[in-house]
Amino acid sequence: MEKLASVIIIIGTAFWFVSVLFLGGRWQWQMFAALILTIGIFIAHFWEELSEGKNKNTPKDDN
Amino acid sequence: MARERISQADEWQTWAQRYDIEGGVRTFESGLTGKVFFGALFVGLLMMPGSIYLSYVSGQSGAAAAPWVAVILFTELARRSFTTARRQELYMLLSLTGAAVGSGMQYRSFIWYAYFVNTQQAISYEIADKIPAWVVPSGDSVAIATRSLLHPDWLLPVGIYLASKFLGTLRVVSGQYILFRLTADLERLPYPMAPITAQGATALAETTGKQETWRWQVFSIGSMAGLIWGFIYIGIPALTGVMMSQPIQILKIPWIDFTQSIEGFAPTGVFALRTDFGQMLFGFVLPFPVVMSEFVAAMLSQFVLNPHILYVNEILHQWEPGLDVRATSLFNGLDFWRSYDIGKTFSLGLVGMAASVPMLFKLRSTQKKAGQRGSLATPPNRGDFPLWLMGILWLIGMGGFVWLIHWMVPNFPLSFLLGFAFLYTPINSYITARTFGVLGRDLFEIPYLHEITFILSRYEEIDIWFAPLPDEDYGAGTQGWRVLELTGTTFTSNLAATLLIMPILIICGILVQHFIWQIAPIPSAQYPFVQMMWPINATNECLMKTSLRDGNSEIIQAIRGDYVAAGFTSSLAIYGLLWVLKCPSMWFYGIIGGIGADPGSMVARLLGAIIGRFYMIKRFGLKRWFMFNPVLAAGFACGVGLVGMGTVAVALVSKAVIVKPF
Numbered sequence: 246m247e248k249l250a251s252v253i254i255i256i257g258t259a260f261w262f263v264s265v266l267f268l269g270g271r272w273q274w275q276m277f278a279a280l281i282l283t284i285g286i287f288i289a290h291f292w293e294e295l296s297e298g299k300n301k302n303t304p305k306d307d308n
Numbered sequence: 309m310a311r312e313r314i315s316q317a318d319e320w321q322t323w324a325q326r327y328d329i330e331g332g333v334r335t336f337e338s339g340l341t342g343k344v345f346f347g348a349l350f351v352g353l354l355m356m357p358g359s360i361y362l363s364y365v366s367g368q369s370g371a372a373a374a375p376w377v378a379v380i381l382f383t384e385l386a387r388r389s390f391t392t393a394r395r396q397e398l399y400m401l402l403s404l405t406g407a408a409v410g411s412g413m414q415y416r417s418f419i420w421y422a423y424f425v426n427t428q429q430a431i432s433y434e435i436a437d438k439i440p441a442w443v444v445p446s447g448d449s450v451a452i453a454t455r456s457l458l459h460p461d462w463l464l465p466v467g468i469y470l471a472s473k474f475l476g477t478l479r480v481v482s483g484q485y486i487l488f489r490l491t492a493d494l495e496r497l498p499y500p501m502a503p504i505t506a507q508g509a510t511a512l513a514e515t516t517g518k519q520e521t522w523r524w525q526v527f528s529i530g531s532m533a534g535l536i537w538g539f540i541y542i543g544i545p546a547l548t549g550v551m552m553s554q555p556i557q558i559l560k561i562p563w564i565d566f567t568q569s570i571e572g573f574a575p576t577g578v579f580a581l582r583t584d585f586g587q588m589l590f591g592f593v594l595p596f597p598v599v600m601s602e603f604v605a606a607m608l609s610q611f612v613l614n615p616h617i618l619y620v621n622e623i624l625h626q627w628e629p630g631l632d633v634r635a636t637s638l639f640n641g642l643d644f645w646r647s648y649d650i651g652k653t654f655s656l657g658l659v660g661m662a663a664s665v666p667m668l669f670k671l672r673s674t675q676k677k678a679g680q681r682g683s684l685a686t687p688p689n690r691g692d693f694p695l696w697l698m699g700i701l702w703l704i705g706m707g708g709f710v711w712l713i714h715w716m717v718p719n720f721p722l723s724f725l726l727g728f729a730f731l732y733t734p735i736n737s738y739i740t741a742r743t744f745g746v747l748g749r750d751l752f753e754i755p756y757l758h759e760i761t762f763i764l765s766r767y768e769e770i771d772i773w774f775a776p777l778p779d780e781d782y783g784a785g786t787q788g789w790r791v792l793e794l795t796g797t798t799f800t801s802n803l804a805a806t807l808l809i810m811p812i813l814i815i816c817g818i819l820v821q822h823f824i825w826q827i828a829p830i831p832s833a834q835y836p837f838v839q840m841m842w843p844i845n846a847t848n849e850c851l852m853k854t855s856l857r858d859g860n861s862e863i864i865q866a867i868r869g870d871y872v873a874a875g876f877t878s879s880l881a882i883y884g885l886l887w888v889l890k891c892p893s894m895w896f897y898g899i900i901g902g903i904g905a906d907p908g909s910m911v912a913r914l915l916g917a918i919i920g921r922f923y924m925i926k927r928f929g930l931k932r933w934f935m936f937n938p939v940l941a942a943g944f945a946c947g948v949g950l951v952g953m954g955t956v957a958v959a960l961v962s963k964a965v966i967v968k969p970f
Contacts, residue, residue: 247313254884261877275873282880286662289887293313294666 246292253285313890336689338801339400344382345805348401349812351378352408357820358953360412364824364835366542366584366952367562378405380527380946396797404805411813414473415457415821418444418465419830422452424846433850435770442468442716443774455829457822470814471712472776477810478705481803482698483733483782487741488789489695493686497745502790526936527943530589534947537586542948546955549834550962559583561836563908567633570611576619576640577610580633581908586948589941591916592924598898599917603910605902618644623871633906634844642866645904650867651875652900659883659896660739691798706730709778717775721765728761729778740783762856773853827959 257278264274378401386393421444430436436447442464445451451459491497540558549555563580570579591599618624626639686692710725758777792802824830831839883896902910924933 251888254888258881258885261881265874270870270874272869272873275870275877279873279877279880282877282884283658286659286880286884286887290662290666
């Protein structure tokens with residue numbers, strides 16, 4: 246799930262760059278990229294919160 | 309070595325725990341006593357004039373100082389009387405004094421509209437003669453010419469304000485309470501930031517005990533620094549303003565503008581160094597990753613993105629050489645950044661939902677294990693109210709408010725008002741209450757909601773722009789109820805204190821605002837901050853209020869779907885990439901805050917953050933430094949506030965003296 250989320254997010258980001266650089270930055274293409282990113286981010290958070298093997302470490306307290 | 313992944317909830321909780329050094333208490337006492345009530349009233353009303361005056365002079369009211377001054381006086385009196393002050397009393401004192409000092413600001417909009425109605429901008433945009441009488445008297449009114457808030461012409465605006473205030477109190481108290489019960493009692497959300505406020509009262513309550521703690525020393529250090537800085541930044545301009553037509557400013561208020569200096573290598577970039585170095589204290593307190601990433605993002609925006617990408621590609625096309633920070637910011641905003649910011653804000657809402665929806669599932673599973681959630685039973689002696697009663701009060705408050713707005717703008721579709729009142733407000737408030745309960749901050753906001761509503765309603769009169777709409781958010785206020793619980797203060801005593809002090813403050817607030825308006829026109833050279841800011845605010849307000857006129861407005865034209873989508877998608881991409889790279893989510897909030905912003909406004913905060921991170925933590929240790937932070941900041945605010953109050957008192961007295969020519 247973590248890798249899946251990462252791949253989707255990277256695809257979404259790459260597609261956004263493509264939409265801006267090669268597709269004239271039209272909002273329709275950008276929002277399509279946003280949809281991909283949204284799916285990736287939701288998967289990421291669901292994995293983070295719900296997976297059994299989630300990381301129990303607390304952040305290092307070094308500011 | 310691979311970086312460890314930390315969940316966002318854990319990351320934020322860890323930050324919150326740095327400030328949370330005390331557990332909550334579960335015995336409840338009333339914080340309202342006669343000495344607390346009159347003490348708060350005395351100090352609050354004494355400082356209210358200075359607070360209003362400071363807000364016009366420097367843009368900051370200094371109101372944060374007043375509650376602490378009240379508490380210090382109170383604790384000193386307690387010590388001299390060989391008695392102790394209770395935590396509940398001190399928290400109540402903080403709360404009441406804050407309300408008393410802030411009460412003058414409630415009439416600030418009257419002064420603003422009295423200025424706005426006669427501005428060249430309002431006239432040229434054909435707004436001036438269309439401002440409703442329930443907002444401000446007409447521009448040629450004697451009340452405005454003589455700068456008097458006590459003139460009969462103000463009866464209607466003040467009457468509307470008082471009715472709104474009464475109905476608002478009903479709604480806010482009941483709405484916050486219901487949400488608090490749902491989130492804190494039923495769902496047991498942790499409210500991680502609430503202990504910070506509670507700790508302030510605890511710290512000073514300790515000083516009335518037998519042993520003096522470190523807190524008093526830290527508070528004193530902060531106060532002395534605040535006194536020195538306050539004298540330089542506020543005292544000298546205020547005092548010289550008494551004697552000279554043009555006050556002396558050792559550091560120019562509010563900024564030193566370098567925008568024209570950098571235009572050679574960074575056209576369309578802005579850099580105005582904000583001179584309020586009191587902001588360093590915020591740098592001490594705020595998380596270092598947020599401050600740093602915010603500054604870096606702002607620098608990249610103004611020195612790379614604006615001049616070398618957006619300007620080169622003619623996206624920023626209205627800028628011309630020689631413009632200052634205000635004009636450059638205005639044109640950049642119209643060309644690109646306003647649209648981008650809309651998308652950026654939407655991304656914050658989506659990211660908040662993405663973080664909080666899975667948390668719901670997680671909390672449900674935690675509930676089963678702990679068996680503590682799912683009950684609306686209240687702790688004994690907390691001073692709770694029946695939920696049905698609060699529900700009825702909210703319905704009365706909201707129903708009355710909708711009726712009032714309908715009376716003010718009778719042709720605006722009632723269905724929109726009802727939708728806002730009984731659908732949007734509860735949902736929006738609940739989402740915010742949840743985010744405060746888990747993350748300690750608001751993450752959900754729909755930008756330009758009013759504008760979108762007006763477009764959908766096809767209502768074209770300008771009066772709707774001046775009317776309040778029932779789109780409210782009680783979520784943030786639920787944290788206050790949690791602070792009451794942590795300090796062991798009964799809810800009934802807090803409500804009684806609020807209702808007792810309100811009528812007094814309503815009357816005193818308008819009297820003081822009237823007197824300050826009598827001193828000099830607002831804006832004028834006597835009030836440098838508003839003189840600098842209000843003209844640009846007037847232009848912005850005109851742009852906003854005419855944005856839907858003829859369906860062909862400047863601001864609507866300035867909002868471009870491509871740029872909104874760019875703001876939305878790029879923000880999501882930043883968030884996603886930070887997650888993929890296992891970077892702290894704090895960076896995201898810093899980057900989003902910094903994109904398109906002026907880095908000059910962040911220099912002081914950055915200095916504070918760097919000093920805190922690389923010197924103070926090493927010197928004192930992380931835990932102690934984060935214990936010192938809130939107390940030091942409170943001391944500093946107190947020091948600045950004291951100087952402000954002192955100089956303002958001199959200024960007020962000198963202005964009140966009439967010099968006779970013989």
